[in-house]
Amino acid sequence: MLKTAGNRLSYIQSKLLKDFGHDVAAFGANLIVYDPQFNLLFNFDGGKFISDYESASAFAKHVLDCVSDRIQTFGKFEQILCANLMAGKRIDAVLVLDCGQAMQADTDKGQIKVSRYMQQILKMFIATFGETHKNQQQMELVSNELSQTYEELMLLYKMSTNMKVTQSDSSYLQMACDNLTELVNVEGIAIFLEKRVNDTKNLVLTAGTGLIAIDHKHSNMHEILLERLLAELRSGCDALLDSEVDAPFKYEWFGRVKNIIAVPLHGKDRIIGMMVATNRLDKTDFDSIDVKLFNSVANECAVFIENESLFRELKELLIGSLKALTSSIDAKDQYTRGHSERVAFVSKWIAERYAQITGEMTAEQTQKIYLAGLLHDIGKIGVPESVLGKQGKLTEAEYEQMKAHPAIGAGILSEIRQMVDVVPGVLCHHEWYNGKGYPRGLGGDDIPLAGKIVMIADSFDAMTSKRTYREALGVEAAIREIEKGLGGQFDPEIGSIFINSDVDKLWEILQGGRIENYSSDNFSEYGTIAIGALLR
16 A cells, blocks of 8 residues: 555544555455545555556546546446545545456456446445544534533632632622633623612622623613513523524614623522623524523622522533433433433442442542443444444444444543543443453453443343343343353452342332432432532
């Protein structure tokens, strides 16, 4: 294989091309790959004949002009196949597959038949290349959303930890406005508080950044804005949102308002102020994500003013996001709904009993194992739904795609520094004690403790749940399978601890759908507590 130009393809795309090139070369065909500027990227030589590179380049230029991934054929026997490799609407490379004399049959008809066979192979490869691009985009989107959520949570956490009794309202609220503008690109943000002036309650501009676009010539505009916000809240909305993007303004605004958001500052039993922002600069309107973020910041400000802590809401936001993410992945397959939360619960169950018997695990480690159980299948976001929901046995290629999900999940979470102790459980929950698992083939003590625990929890829930390819096993049958796998698939010590625990009680909790009401430690709040272990 000759590589002659800088490769702008991703690692995964390059690997796909290399594997495909080796495969077709094994048939005696030549594969030539150009970039869109006609630099030669790869040349896979089948060793049977020499391709005409001048003609190949001409064919590639012709195909590139078509801006399509449709396969075009050239030559007397249609033995030269050309196509663009596209990522969305962008052309990443141009393929020239030269079957040449290596595919020569006794008759012209036979040659054309062979070429059509190769055309089908090329067509499947182009589809795989495009699907890989979509999966990469989806993984990048998930990773970016998690990172953005984490940055938002860190803002709230910073606000919580920076609360000082000696700090003035205005300085703390100003810090909130300044930090919020680093995440949300707007013309201006302001916080109005209800304060008593000359025995009269008035809304007073207490802090702000930038310029609010509402008309300040109307002396009562702030009171009008608050009345409109209260009306929206009474109608069941979480905020006042108004713009003319999809419809005319709901309210009449004086000034330069293009779009506006207002959220309340809730006191113990009343609304004590509001946060307002106008004119989003990087998109056409405020959205539901902005509503959640603004409300969270406003609540933190209200906590400072009312001297209460909203740190719990910060943690609930993150665990809610993680549960929503895992639930969306579980929902891809009707038979795995609720799987991630059950695995998290069983992982916590095993970890607690391991801690009781060995005394070698802290409460914080147990909490991180719970999170590893919750997030163990997050990497399935990168596995095609056709594979996840397939009825019947997976092909070898499909199984390889499925086996990639632990590494994909670990890669997503590794972008968040606070998830470093959760990653091993996610990465290694399919590693077998005897070294026959994946993705790294680890064995024995080389497997992290979290991976061993999540492996058993995942296997137990999988065996006792109905799947597309089989009925669910009873709890006793599942326990027998785990006993058989001790020393093979499962760690003998961890497996024995699980088997010897009160599995009947565990099963009763799982079957009754009473996980959130598990009374041992108010489990409904456990996810929030576990998130706290990451933020300490």
